[in-house]
Amino acid sequence: MSFLNSASPASTTTGPGSVINDITVNNPPDDSITDLSFSPQQDLLAAASWDRKVRIYEIDSNSGNNQGRALFEHEAPVFSVAWTYDGTKVVSGGADKQVKLFDLQTQQSQQIGAHDAPVRAVRYVECGPSNTPAVVSGSWDKTLKYWDMRSPQPITTIQLPDRVYTMDSSQKLLVVGCAERQIVVIDLNQPQQIFKNSLSPLKWQTRAISCYPQGNGFAVGSIEGRCGIQYINEQDQTKQGFAFKCHRKMGSNTTTSTIRSVSSTSQAYPVNAISFHPVYGTFSTAGSDGTFSFWDKDARQRLKSFPELNGSITATAFNKNGSIFAYALGYDWSQGYMGNRPDYPVQIKLHGTKDDEVKQKKKRI
Template structure:
């Protein structure tokens, strides 16, 4: 892609000279939503970007990976704000859920949307998954009604309903791993080989409310972000967790600027913490991004425990992010996230989707020093 132009002990090898990345040439997506964007999702098959918005619509944009040129491809509506949108693995359909309590599926070819499920309260997150040894396709939805439901896309009745300890705030899936972040810092891990039961219940390693969750591409763990500018690196296997798991501060501002250049957990100067609104993993390198209410995004390497690249503060909070299928495009949404209450909103608050062309020196793991 060329449209851009030209909290653990950390060893000294984990530090890096960090120069701010550039966003000045990032491309605007044409005809963005009319209200804050709650979710972004790229097709796993082609450069199509789905955007879920508080304006009750899901929009699909077609992006030229060489020029960054883009245009609307499709749009469909819910009866309330849409909180989540996700693609099927074959890239032919989008599933979505929102404040209208509905789970919908949209067929890109026929341009038709239909309701496939319903909850007793708003649907916070949806994912397309494959369950069991035969990889049976299903849509899974997590709701504020404290349930997780699986749908087979052909029946109005759920295949399975799981009672959760609290309301769903965040959810993600990868391979056979499904992780649900609930209110009161509850985390439910589900093995999709046995999707009808919770594999493990635990408490978030972070002290404050869960805001975002993203599973590793390998399906062996997940990153979790909180409202207090902190991110946790978690593994399902206890031995891996004891060896590699940690938490670190991010999306904080000190008197001297943004806090932290590496994934450290020691004492630091007082800082203002901002919610970590979105975490996205690079599909090839396994590195990841965080984006927050401070209006910045950063790229990180969890294995080396270092920040790869920081980017300048934007005049807006970042509400959602996504990498495309090969990680050459990083999409991020600007819009108000209500983190400062109604006082922080204003009529001219920008609502945009931006496309950043990733470079290897920004997102690829650094070679380890000898």
């Protein structure tokens, strides 16, 4: 039986989802996982980790069976990983201030760029009307740099308002989340300049940004357990933009009714990861509370919630057709060094998605 269709009886349209049949990836990293990225061409999953390595796993989408396919290293923790559109190469960036490119066929990696401070996020993009390929990297040195993968000198460097915390791209949209709640939007038809600079709609530090598959907006998550739905077009934003609470827990001595009236009795947890379904355009949020949920932004509703796991969820990703949802368990340092412990789990799990979890519900007439 395919693990994609082996749902537990507890997983119903109205009730919470089940993780009982989720597959554990073999030979996980030795330290917390910072980023996950699926190949856009086949079921290969790249995982970046604090252990200075990027691992690439090959996954059988029918059985969930998996094995290591490749591995390459940085000189310090790796913070971000992404694939080229043709699925032949992986780009990564980390605390060693390097941007690296790994060729899956030759199993060789090379440094293609560098910053003056740790590289927090990398993406592969296509720029301008001619779709010129480039790697873009964002750093704590407050710059964004584009690389053509063949030259050690950046094509363009953009000065940002603050350190880069998160970044994502889709179509011709690139969105960078910086410190002090600064959000920078770039139109990749004109990649050398900032299209729009604004403050996050959320009140606290930006933790995660993910662009819609259509490239017309993005979701932003923060450390206070909230998510903002944003559109690039001002009219769309006025009509469809909103923010909502997620990844909150009720206090131990409170009831649901008191939570609604006294917000201080709920505990907020950072939203560590947001991923959009490549087919349906719905999305996931995952957080320090060890839970993940699937949402429909157009209907403004939660599609499915899942039970709390035994550790923070640090990264997530959908595969190319959205049939597999990968999530990483590990310590996210949200509780400081005191919250870490030797037996804290470091795992990558594979959840086979079902339509009643990730597909938009039919609108009521």
